[in-house]
Amino acid sequence: MNLFLQTTLNGLVLGGIYSLAAVGFSLVFGVLGIVNLTHGIFVIAGAYGALVLFTKLGIDPLLAIIPIGAVLFAVGYAYQRTIIQWAISRASLVASLVVTFGVAMMARNVLQIVFGPDVHTITPTYSFSSLTLGDLRIDLVRIVALGASLVLLSVLALVLARTHFGRAIRATAQQPLAAELSGLNTRNLHGLTFGLGAAMAGASGAIIGIVQPFTATSEVAWTLNAFIVVVLGGIGSPAGALVGGLLLGLINAYTAQYVGPALTQAAMFLVLVLMLLVRPNGLLGNAFGESR
Amino acid sequence: MKRRTFLQGSGALVLAGAAPSIAFGQENTITFGGSVPMSGAAAETGLNVLQGYQCAVKYINEEKGGIEVGGNTYKLALNLFDDASDPSRATTLIQRQVDEGVDFFLGSFGSNIVLPTCSITEAAGRIMVQAGGGSDLIFTQGRKRVFGIFPRASRQFVSSVNMFTSLEPKVKSVSIMYTNDAFSEFQAKGARASLEEAGIKVLDYIALPVGVSDVSNVLTTIRENTPDILVCTTHDQTSILIARQMVSSDTNVPMLYQTLGPQTTAYKDALGNYANGVVTQAYWTELAPYSGDYFGSAGDFAKYFRANFDRELTYHMASGAACIVTYVEAVRRAGSLDRDAVRDALAAIDFECFYGRIRFTDDGDGDAALLGPLLIQRQNGELEVIAPPDGASAAPVYPAPTWKERA
Numbered sequence: 001m002n003l004f005l006q007t008t009l010n011g012l013v014l015g016g017i018y019s020l021a022a023v024g025f026s027l028v029f030g031v032l033g034i035v036n037l038t039h040g041i042f043v044i045a046g047a048y049g050a051l052v053l054f055t056k057l058g059i060d061p062l063l064a065i066i067p068i069g070a071v072l073f074a075v076g077y078a079y080q081r082t083i084i085q086w087a088i089s090r091a092s093l094v095a096s097l098v099v100t101f102g103v104a105m106m107a108r109n110v111l112q113i114v115f116g117p118d119v120h121t122i123t124p125t126y127s128f129s130s131l132t133l134g135d136l137r138i139d140l141v142r143i144v145a146l147g148a149s150l151v152l153l154s155v156l157a158l159v160l161a162r163t164h165f166g167r168a169i170r171a172t173a174q175q176p177l178a179a180e181l182s183g184l185n186t187r188n189l190h191g192l193t194f195g196l197g198a199a200m201a202g203a204s205g206a207i208i209g210i211v212q213p214f215t216a217t218s219e220v221a222w223t224l225n226a227f228i229v230v231v232l233g234g235i236g237s238p239a240g241a242l243v244g245g246l247l248l249g250l251i252n253a254y255t256a257q258y259v260g261p262a263l264t265q266a267a268m269f270l271v272l273v274l275m276l277l278v279r280p281n282g283l284l285g286n287a288f289g290e291s292r
Numbered sequence: 293m294k295r296r297t298f299l300q301g302s303g304a305l306v307l308a309g310a311a312p313s314i315a316f317g318q319e320n321t322i323t324f325g326g327s328v329p330m331s332g333a334a335a336e337t338g339l340n341v342l343q344g345y346q347c348a349v350k351y352i353n354e355e356k357g358g359i360e361v362g363g364n365t366y367k368l369a370l371n372l373f374d375d376a377s378d379p380s381r382a383t384t385l386i387q388r389q390v391d392e393g394v395d396f397f398l399g400s401f402g403s404n405i406v407l408p409t410c411s412i413t414e415a416a417g418r419i420m421v422q423a424g425g426g427s428d429l430i431f432t433q434g435r436k437r438v439f440g441i442f443p444r445a446s447r448q449f450v451s452s453v454n455m456f457t458s459l460e461p462k463v464k465s466v467s468i469m470y471t472n473d474a475f476s477e478f479q480a481k482g483a484r485a486s487l488e489e490a491g492i493k494v495l496d497y498i499a500l501p502v503g504v505s506d507v508s509n510v511l512t513t514i515r516e517n518t519p520d521i522l523v524c525t526t527h528d529q530t531s532i533l534i535a536r537q538m539v540s541s542d543t544n545v546p547m548l549y550q551t552l553g554p555q556t557t558a559y560k561d562a563l564g565n566y567a568n569g570v571v572t573q574a575y576w577t578e579l580a581p582y583s584g585d586y587f588g589s590a591g592d593f594a595k596y597f598r599a600n601f602d603r604e605l606t607y608h609m610a611s612g613a614a615c616i617v618t619y620v621e622a623v624r625r626a627g628s629l630d631r632d633a634v635r636d637a638l639a640a641i642d643f644e645c646f647y648g649r650i651r652f653t654d655d656g657d658g659d660a661a662l663l664g665p666l667l668i669q670r671q672n673g674e675l676e677v678i679a680p681p682d683g684a685s686a687a688p689v690y691p692a693p694t695w696k697e698r699a
Contacts, residue, residue, distance in 0.1 A: 117329075252506065261507070
């Protein structure tokens, strides 16, 4: 029983990190309809940003979330309003797939040139502490990461539900034409949404940097994880990302413990395929899809 | 001066300048082809191997004035490209160089890249000497022109088991974790066979996927089974992940042994004091009692490398340089650049240099008795040789202190 509880706890904690890393991807997919293959780059850029702030200025990665989020918000906004917008307006939505893929390849190499190919880690004082609950044990840094994920996801959910900005995003996602007729600048809102997605990805990167070692090439895995989380949980909402992330974490943990760690990725893709066959909109569906 | 006149004049100058160097390059240079991961997942070690190649070429050209073959003096040159840690890109690069007529190849880093590329060079009758691929598959498929400085993976664990059996209190059980790739799996298989032969029980034999991002559940199993030694045949990033999660989940074993990772600066930076007590393999150290015509002693190699290159010295630089030195010695003994003569000289080679005594088995891998790994353990921040006992600079710390005691 202890083994089962420990495995479940491990899975939930891992899932919290997956959720946070995927929510930006989910938002951009839901509102703009773009499968953003640059998403992993934003995550890893956040990790490198936290590394620089920690090693050069001694800023804790959890505090570094704020400046990193701000910078990546600006980068994401500019990126969407220029490169992505140009590609979509001149070709089609599908062009964004190719463009974001190409930009991700270039950005990965730029990160490698700037930071080198070596493996990096961020090690604040609490990196090596653990918590014990009876016979259950979990490392503190992952609990902190889970807590930060839940806080950020809640903040995003509140912003989307309660603020004018959030309502504008939802309106743009559900009925772009009606939103424009009501006076909303949908192009600007698309840029802001993309910026928000990039900021969330960067914030998750700062947390991921303290949980596991990373290199520029780690970005591929985070784009892929985000895609699986969205397929599992549903598109566009923090709740969908949370459900998808936790589910992915649990699948990962149970497979590693009871089937074999070598088969975790196989299990993830098996569930991905089954989900696409049985419930292609994910468990919670498309948050913005009902009016489309 | 008119623009056209300027272009004609400068074009002629460029051609005039280039023509002799092209001729020189063709007649008096021995070019080593190949690819190396200068970017991508294996770049950290790939760059180490690359600097080893560069170091030896620089030394032979500048300190020795090149090599003399058949009355002519030849300079060495490298024609290495970035394969981005990608086997498919590497095979394209190697095939192109084969088509361009390169005779002598150096290896990339990682068995997953060396295996397909050495198949191309072998099929084309070219030679490869490499220090980046230890998978048994490289050496057991009948190739005659592929030579590895390291012993094949399944033979790399004999010295480790000898060390385990010498420890007090007696080692009774071991758990093994390995990455599911062509090199690590063979190394783990070799470890299991050697351990069982020595009467040590293998409690767990766990495969991890390539690019694993979490090992919490595997560590839960390790805590339940409490082995005396945890052996990880994993690469750098995975080794760091395992060690960090062991510390943060307070998973203690009397000895943590990781074949790749603890040698690197990244590992030391990521673990700090927790890196103390971790045991790893090294195929060379600057304290090794070897010397020869090239570079002099192991310590001399270290001195020369540090004076000319910037990366922190690890055994990968030395093994890369050993590939070039071995080629040079084989060419010297063959007295010719004929591929068959050089191949035969490599197959028969047996000489001592700064790296150790180099001799290949009939299958082309390094002779395990001569080129097997030393075992090193980080003690008070320094890497100390703990086995074999003849060349040891310190006794093994076993059982290692708990993580809390190492903080």
